[in-house]
Amino acid sequence: MPFVFGAITGTANSASAQSIGQEKKKNTKYAEPMALGFFFAQLFSSYYAHLRQDCYHATKFGFHAAFWLIKAWEEFVISSLIVDNDAVASGREAMVGDWFFVVAGLGLCMGSLNMDVLELIHNMFFVLLTVAAVPQIPLQGYYIFFGVACSLFTAASIYGTFSRLINTIAEKSLIPVGPQPISTEQLRKGLGCRRSVRGEQTVLPFNDQTTDALFYISNGVASLSALHSRLSSRNPTLLHLTVPWVLISGAIIQAYVSRLQVTGGGRFGSVISSIYVALWATWTWFRFSGVLVLDSQSPEAAYGFTAGAIAFLVINAFLMWIAAHRNLVLLLLTIIMEVVLVCFLLSTLQRLPYELEMAMLALVAIVCAYGALASLMNCIFSQSLIPMGSPLVKEKTKQETFVEPPCPVAKSRLTSGLLKIAGFLEEGGVCGIPTDTVYALAASCKNPQAIEKIYNIKDRPAEKPICICISSVEQLVAAKPPFSPLLWEFMRNVYPGGISCIVSKGDWLLKLGVGLAYDRVGTRDSIMIRVPDHTVTCHLCDITGPLAITSANPSGEPDSTHHSMVIDRLGHKIQGVLCDGNSNEVVASTVVNCLRINEGTITIVREGCVPAVKVHQIFERVKSSMA
Template sequence: MVLSLIFSAARLSYAAGSLSRSFAMLALSCLWTTWSLVLFGGVNQHFLRLAAISILSLHTAASLMTSTFTKFWMFFSLTIEVNAVALIIKVFDSNTTYITLVTSLIVGITGLYGALSNILYETVGEDVLPQGTPIIQQRKPEEPYMPCPALPSRKTEAIYKAAEYLNEGHVIGAPTDTVYGLIASCKHPESISAIYHIKGRPPEKPICLCVSDIDQIKYANPPFSDLLWTFMHLCYPGGITCVVHKGDWLRRIGVGDAIDYVGTKDSVAIRVPDSTVLSYLLSISGPVALTSANPSGEVDSTHHDMVIDRLGHKVAAVVCDDESHEIVPSTVVNCTKIDEGTITFFRIGCVPQDVVEALFERAKAIKNSKSTDLKFNSISLNK
C-alpha cells in the first residue's frame, strides 16, 4: 500500500510538471522496495548489497534536488537518507538493533508532520504547520508580453467579457466561420469608425453587418421577396454574405444610429456566421459591424496569434480560438436585383461561385414550386 501511494505521488508530481519531485518519489519507492525485500522478503542479503548502495546513491541525488523544495522536504529527505544508511549497515550484517528502529521512527514522525501540514493547509487555507520556503529559489519563466487581453473562446466568462468590451464601445478581434475578424457594436457608431483607423481601411470600402441568426432579420420584418428569403435561408448560416437593400428595418434589429456606418448609402452586406463562438457573442451583444482582422491590403488572419501580433496594440481584446476554419473570407453576393432573376458577385471567397449559383437555382425552384402549389389550391377552391 505504501508503495502504491508513493508511485501515485510520483505520477501526480509528473502530471503537475515537477520532474524533480517525481524523481524524488521514484527514488523513495526504490528505497522502500529494497528495504521491504531485506526485512520481509527473505532474500539473501548478500545479493542486496549492490542494490542497497545503488539506491543510496540514487536517493542522495534526489536529496540534493530538495534544496528547491520546502525546508520540510529537505529535512524529510535527510531523515530518509539516514534511514538508508541504516539499511546499508544492516545489509552488511552489522548490529543495527537500535539504528533501524530510531531512523524508522524519525522518518515516520517526519512523514506524519508533513501529512498533517498538507491536510491542515487544504482545510484551513493557511500554513498552520509551516514547511518553510526553499533554500534555492527557482526563477519563474517570464510571461510573454501581450499587447491586449487574450480571451479563451471555450470559457463563457471570456465571452461575457468580450461582450462587455463591445458594449463599452471598443473594437475586438474574434473568430468567425472563415478568417478572424474585427467587430464593433452597432450601439456605438464611433467604434465602427475606429475599425477604419485600426485597419487603415479606405473609407469607400463598406463594412458588413453581422447578426447571430436569420431570425434577427425576420424580427425586423424587412420588405424582402419570397425568393430572397428562400435564397438567404439556403445561404445562412455559412460563408456567404448577402448584399441587400437598406431600409429603416435595420433600426428594428438594433442597428440604430449605426445605419449610416454599415454598408453603402443604398445597400448593406449581411453576415450570419456558422460559428458557435461568434453567434453566442452576438446573442449577448447584439448586431455588430464586421470586417477581416488584418491591416488593409495584407493577408487575412487565420490564427488569433496573427491578430494579436499585427493589431493587438490597437484593439481592446482578442477572442482566441486557434486556427481558422477557412483561409479566405466569405463569398459576397449582390442580391439587390434578385427579383429580376439575377445575382452577381462582389467577391468569390470560401464558397465557390458554382455552389452559390446552384443554391440560387434551388431557391428559384422552391419558389416556383410554392407558386404552383398556391395556384393549384386556388383553382381547387374556386371549383
C-alpha cells in the same frame, strides 16, 4: 502505358479524427478541388490538402505522384534505352524499392479504416498495384498482372471521383461509398490501447507532422532503391533502372516536401529535407548516372565527390543535433544516415564495404517505414498514438520568455471569456473575434464611434463599407424587412454559412438593432449581412446585438487565420481578442450581391470560401423550387 490511366484518384474525405457526419459541411466546400487527383494534378491536390491541414490526403496524393512518376520514367528507360528483355529481367531482379511502396500502401489502408469502404477499397487496389509492380515477378507475367491491377485501380478511382463530386454537389449520398469499416473511436483505441493504460497519449498541435509522413516515405523509397550489391553494381541495366527510383523519391518529391515545410507545416522545418535532397541527387549522379554517362569516374571527379561527402558528414552531424530536439525516430534516422554517408565517402575512395552499406540502407528503410506510419496516424488523430520517442534535448519552457500580450485576451470556450469581450464591445471597444471563416474585427452597432475606430485600426479606405453580423435569420424576420419570397428562400439556404448577402437598406435596420450605426455600416443604399456558422460568434451577437465586422488584418495584407496573428498585427490598437485557435477557413466569406435578385440575377462580388459555382447552384435550385 496502362498505369497513366490508373493515376486518377477521387477521394475527398477529411483526414481528421472527427466523424463523417461532423465533416459533412467541410467536405461540401472542399471536396471538388480534392477530386483533381489526376496524374498531372496529384502534387497540386497534395499541396491543396496541406493548406487544408489534411495530412492524410497530403501524404496520399504525394505518395501516388511519386509512384507514377517513377513508373513513367522506368517504362521510358525499358522501352527506349533497354530493348533486350533479358537485360531488363537481369536488372530488375536486384531491385527492391517497390517493396517500400507496398508497405507504405498498407499504412494508407490503415489510415483509411475510419473513413468509408470506398476509400479503403481504393487504397487496397493501390496496394495490389504496388504488389503487381514488384521486380521479382517474371517479365512475362509482369505486364499482365500490372495491367489487371491498373484496370481495377482505374475503375475504383473513376467511381470514387464521380461519387465524391456528385455527392458533394447534392450535399447527400446519391452514389453509395459505404459506411466506416471501423469507427474513429475504435481505431484510436486500437492504436493507442497499449499506451492508454499508462496515460501517455498527448495531444499534438493541429498542424504537427503534416508533412512528416511524406518525408519518411520519400527517404524510405530512395534508401531501399539505392540498395545493391557489389555484383549488381556492375550491371548497367540496373543502374539505368535505379536512377528514377532514387532521384524522384529522394530528390524531386523530397524537394516538394521541403517546400511544404517552408510554409510552416513541418515539425522540423525544411532544413533536413533540403539537405537530403542534395544528398540523394549527389548519390544518384556518383553511383548511377555518372557511371553511365562517363563510363568511369576520373580521379579528379572522385576527389570532388570525396570533398562533398565530407561536407555532407559535417552537415548531417548538425542535422543530428536538430533531430535530438524533435524525436527519437528522426534522431535514429540521422544517425544511420551518418553511417551511410561514411559508406558514400569510402565509395569515392574505392574502399566501399558493400555489406555495411546494404545493412545501413535497409535500416534507413525500416526506420522510415515506422516513422511514416507513426507520423500519419498521429497526425490524423492529433494524438501521439504511435510513439515517436521524446526528444533527447528538451527545449526551454516558454514561461521564461513569456511576453505580456499587448491587449486583453479571452478564451472562446469559457463563458467568462465571452462575457469579457462582450463587455469591451458594449463599452465602445474594438475586438478581434473568431468567425466561421477567418478572424474579424468587431464593434457594437450601439457605438458608432467604435466603427470609425475600425477604419483607423486597419487603415481601411473610407469608401469600403463594413458589413453587419447577426446570429440568425430569425432576427431578420423579426425586423420585417421588405424582402421578396425569393430572397428570403435564398437566405434560408445560405445562412448560416460562409456567404454574405448584399441587400437594400431600410428602416428595418433600426428594428434589427443597428440604431445610430445606420449611416456607418454599408453604403447609402445597401448593406451586407453575415450570419456565421459559428456558435461563439452567434452567441456573442445574442449578447451584444448586431456587430459591425470586417477582416482582422491591416488593409491589403493576408487574412488572420489564428488569434496570434490578430494579437501580433493589431493587438496594440484594439481592446481585446477572443482566442479560438486556428480559423475554420483560410479565406473570407463569399460576397453575393442580391440587389437584383427579383430579376432572377445575383452577382458574385468576391469569391471566398464557398465557390461561386456552388452559390449559383444553390440559387438555381431555390428558383426552381419556387417556380
